[in-house]
Amino acid sequence: VELYLIRHAEALDGVPDEARPLSSEGWKTLRRAVKTLDHLGIRWDRLLHSPLRRALETAEALMPLVRGESEVAPWLAHPWQELPPLTGERVALVGHQPWLGELVSWLWRGEREEFPIRKGGLVWLKGSWQRGGMELLALIPPQWW
Amino acid sequence: VAGSFKGDLESVHLLRQAARRLRVWLWLGDWQILNDDLRWLQHRAGRVRDLGLGKGIRLTGFQKWLTDELARAWEALWTDLEHPRRRGVEEALTWMPPFAYKEAKGHLEALKHRVRRHLKAQSPEELHILRRRIRRLRYAKEWLQLEAEDLVRLQDELGQLSDLRLQLRLLGAFEARGGRVPARLQSQLAFAAFQAQARARQAVRSWTSSFS
Numbered sequence: 001v002e003l004y005l006i007r008h009a010e011a012l013d014g015v016p017d018e019a020r021p022l023s024s025e026g027w028k029t030l031r032r033a034v035k036t037l038d039h040l041g042i043r044w045d046r047l048l049h050s051p052l053r054r055a056l057e058t059a060e061a062l063m064p065l066v067r068g069e070s071e072v073a074p075w076l077a078h079p080w081q082e083l084p085p086l087t088g089e090r091v092a093l094v095g096h097q098p099w100l101g102e103l104v105s106w107l108w109r110g111e112r113e114e115f116p117i118r119k120g121g122l123v124w125l126k127g128s129w130q131r132g133g134m135e136l137l138a139l140i141p142p143q144w145w
Numbered sequence: 146v147a148g149s150f151k152g153d154l155e156s157v158h159l160l161r162q163a164a165r166r167l168r169v170w171l172w173l174g175d176w177q178i179l180n181d182d183l184r185w186l187q188h189r190a191g192r193v194r195d196l197g198l199g200k201g202i203r204l205t206g207f208q209k210w211l212t213d214e215l216a217r218a219w220e221a222l223w224t225d226l227e228h229p230r231r232r233g234v235e236e237a238l239t240w241m242p243p244f245a246y247k248e249a250k251g252h253l254e255a256l257k258h259r260v261r262r263h264l265k266a267q268s269p270e271e272l273h274i275l276r277r278r279i280r281r282l283r284y285a286k287e288w289l290q291l292e293a294e295d296l297v298r299l300q301d302e303l304g305q306l307s308d309l310r311l312q313l314r315l316l317g318a319f320e321a322r323g324g325r326v327p328a329r330l331q332s333q334l335a336f337a338a339f340q341a342q343a344r345a346r347q348a349v350r351s352w353t354s355s356f357s
Contacts, residue, residue, distance in 0.1 A: 051239075060176060
């Protein structure tokens, strides 16, 4: 499986935290990201996203790259205990720090450690959906889009 | 959802209807995400709701078969309603922003166009497609707080045909499992469906003249 983990783009401050929308800069970052990924021919057969607004908007911006289903996945918005089953060959996950970074670390190094992902950034992994089962192919910070 | 967990058929109907309405709401707001999730929920509720329509058929062997099928469908639905995806849909909907009224209203013309393309519907299949298009237009107008009473009536008229056809399909499924259906019952239902089709076509014709 090819896995693309994307942290939500920059959001506005506000309360409650769950309802914070993306900033205009965040939307811009995502438009550039979609353009770049599209040029690279990246397509996903599934896109899973957290139910929080900034992740919903990030996922919405990425939808032009989805050729299959999108699915809301509450575990992407909370500390995860164990990996839920994953189906699909090219899957994108849109979520939050620190849990998204921990997931990268768990899948790549086999350890649940902090791993930096900037807002609007992407981590590209390939391998099997299990502890230490993946290799890191790319880490793309948002300014590279 | 709470009523569906209690085994209430009407609640399942409302759950499916809510999912459909929310999909129209997403469409009005130009959202693509959550559409697949709501469609999933709508389809999962569909099996129980469809089987529930068989309760109106008075045939002893069929009712026993239906009870077993319904029990299985309820179990499957309850499992799905426990799925994190269902809770995720509810949570996500909590944080969605409202749609912009003016832009949303601008989408109505596209829905009307889709209805117009099917106004000459004759066959049950064509009338079924028309009913779905009318339902989407109705929900959109209701979200926009526009008058939609005529669409409600038309949808009901077309719905009678759909329900009868579904009952015939249920009897067909029962027969395929070895059940026996009296020819007279099938003829009665088929004739009722034929009459409903004629009424539906007439209702569409009458309504078309007022549709702009």
